[in-house]
Amino acid sequence: MGRHAEARERLWNSVEGLNEVQLRRPNADGWSILHVLEHLHLVEMRVAEAIMGVVKYPPMENAQATESFEARLLDRSHKINAPETSRPKGAVTTVQEAKSLLSSSRDRLETAIASARNAGVLHTHGFPHPAFGPMSVQQWYELIPLHELRHVAQIEEMKAARTENPDGSAASQGGVSC
DSSP: OOHHHHHHHHHHHHHTTOOHHHHHOOOTTSOOHHHHHHHHHHHHHHHHHHHHHHTTSOOOTTOSOSSOHHHHHHOTTSOOOOOGGGSOOSOOOSHHHHHHHHHHHHHHHHHHHHHHHHHTOTTTOEEEETTTEEEEHHHHHHHHHHHHHHHHHHHHHHHHTOOBOTTSOBSOOOOOOO
16 A cells, blocks of 8 residues: 555544544634545645646756655644645535545546656656745655645544533644644
């Protein structure tokens, strides 16, 4: 099993058995677990679209990020604010809907990577990441499962922080920055 498939399996395992209240309850930042799932879909679609478009342009100078983004991305103590275009709007209402959307965005990503691979631009073309700077298409592809694992950790934090008050509201919430 590849890194992308492993991350996706861990994601689905993290939400398995949660009820509607648990999935919809927002944390202090206003994001729920369903919001996190929607965010993952939005990011994957935006990356796929950017990769599809990047092959039309000349090579990007410094397409490789100079710093290692893996450790920094997986470090939940380092908060990264999601760009407006990747913030959830509440469009995902069930886990089944999230599964369908994430399946379609994964298909789109795989199509985009195949196109970039065929064009020979995996390492020469890219676009900037808001926190990590210029990244090649290959680095963006490597980022996707790491991004999912970051949010799996976030979901686990949200689940652990959910001690219920008698009125059903959450007593403590974890952060939901990207």
